[in-house]
Amino acid sequence: MAAAILSLARFSSDPVVKAAAKDIEKSIAQGEQPALHIVWVQGQACSGCTVSLLNSTDPSIVDVLIGQVKELSPVVLDYHPTIMPQWGVEHLSSKAAESVEEWSAVSILRKAERGELGPYVLVVEGAVPDETTAAMTGGRWCTIGEDKAGPLTLTEELLSLAGNAAVVLAVGSCAAFGGIPHGSPNPTGAKGVMDVLGANWKSSLGLPIINIPGCPPAGDWIVKTVAHLLLTVKGILPAPKLDKEHRPTFLYGWLMHDKCPRGSYYAAGQFINKYGEPYCVYSMGCKGPIVHCPITVTGFVEGTGMCSAFGSPCIGCTMREFPDPPYSPFLKALPAPVIPPAEALAAAAVIGVAAGALGSHVLKAKKKVISKSSSKEG
Numbered sequence: 001m002a003a004a005i006l007s008l009a010r011f012s013s014d015p016v017v018k019a020a021a022k023d024i025e026k027s028i029a030q031g032e033q034p035a036l037h038i039v040w041v042q043g044q045a046c047s048g049c050t051v052s053l054l055n056s057t058d059p060s061i062v063d064v065l066i067g068q069v070k071e072l073s074p075v076v077l078d079y080h081p082t083i084m085p086q087w088g089v090e091h092l093s094s095k096a097a098e099s100v101e102e103w104s105a106v107s108i109l110r111k112a113e114r115g116e117l118g119p120y121v122l123v124v125e126g127a128v129p130d131e132t133t134a135a136m137t138g139g140r141w142c143t144i145g146e147d148k149a150g151p152l153t154l155t156e157e158l159l160s161l162a163g164n165a166a167v168v169l170a171v172g173s174c175a176a177f178g179g180i181p182h183g184s185p186n187p188t189g190a191k192g193v194m195d196v197l198g199a200n201w202k203s204s205l206g207l208p209i210i211n212i213p214g215c216p217p218a219g220d221w222i223v224k225t226v227a228h229l230l231l232t233v234k235g236i237l238p239a240p241k242l243d244k245e246h247r248p249t250f251l252y253g254w255l256m257h258d259k260c261p262r263g264s265y266y267a268a269g270q271f272i273n274k275y276g277e278p279y280c281v282y283s284m285g286c287k288g289p290i291v292h293c294p295i296t297v298t299g300f301v302e303g304t305g306m307c308s309a310f311g312s313p314c315i316g317c318t319m320r321e322f323p324d325p326p327y328s329p330f331l332k333a334l335p336a337p338v339i340p341p342a343e344a345l346a347a348a349a350v351i352g353v354a355a356g357a358l359g360s361h362v363l364k365a366k367k368k369v370i371s372k373s374s375s376k377e378g
């Protein structure tokens with residue numbers, strides 16, 4: 001079984017996914033499959049999500065595109081501003097007329113919008129600004145190309161491309177929730193894709209918008225999710241289960257703190273006083289106990305690299321409110337928990353759950369232990 005399915009099956013305990021992984025082998029054995037397409041547009045972003053994409057390893061985006069992952073093959077990355085070879089029309093004026101179509105980047109978008117590309121995953125990287133405020137002064141916040149009619153805004157292209165997309169994937173916290181561009185005071189009115197299209201928006205296949213937040217997300221989160229969605233489009237896998245923020249639960253279904261490699265120090269009440277110490281970084285403002293993020297399981301590249309393991313506090317970059325409170329100030333510790341009164345603990349003991357409750361409250365209260373009850377996620 002190839003890398004993508006091994007990865008999905010390893011991440012998911014869902015028997016449906018495991019059974020589907022076996023079915024894939026049969027499906028491949030039956031012969032050639034039609035090409036699936038990826039159209040990737042970029043808005044208000046730093047391109048970090050694209051750097052992450054290029055750092056994916058399990059499977060790598062290169063392996064996916066060159067057909068090494070047979071279950072997904074053939075996959076075509078038709079449009080990606082950073083890594084595709086095509087140029088805009090301005091560069092084509094001196095070319096032979098017949099080559100214009102082939103080398104015009106915008107023509108690929110038009111083909112997709114007309115439904116001539118074939119089934120495609122529309123990936124959005126970056127936040128979407130409110131062009132109405134820019135228009136008041138005759139300007140634009142975010143353009144992604146131009147044709148003979150003039151500059152094309154991300155907003156208008158998103159609305160056009162979403163119409164024919166088999167599924168829309170918002171990669172990075174900017175595309176998912178607005179991210180850094182929407183941080184207060186949000187001068188451009190930046191929003192995530194879900195807030196532009198609507199939380200109840202559905203693709204032509206009836207699939208909701210899927211968010212892969214992170215600033216940036218690890219490359220493997222992106223490719224694993226794209227792989228899952230391509231198999232969903234093929235009718236091989238069911239759509240991934242999502243949480244209320246439309247994040248796949250196979251990646252974001254737990255709190256970062258729950259699987260933190262420094263968690264034993266938290267339980268022992270040992271916190272760092274200065275950077276470089278090996279203990280829990282809650283004291284330096286780590287937001288891990290209220291943040292849904294898979295980094296402490298997956299690492300960043302090939303299983304290595306993660307915020308808390310390196311002694312850096314989690315700043316909540318996978319969360320909707322990021323970079324605003326409660327995730328900032330980044331270096332300010334979360335509030336101490338409210339310790340239940342002794343009678344409540346005694347009552348819990350009577351019904352047999354005292355062990356868990358006491359376990360968490362054995363922590364030295366003076367050490368400012370964080371309560372999960374402060375999480376907005378509940």
Ligand code: FSX
Nearest residue numbers: 045047048049172215216
């Ligand atoms: Fe945003 Fe992507 Fe933050 Fe950057 O491009 S998620 S600014 S690290 O990476 O969109």
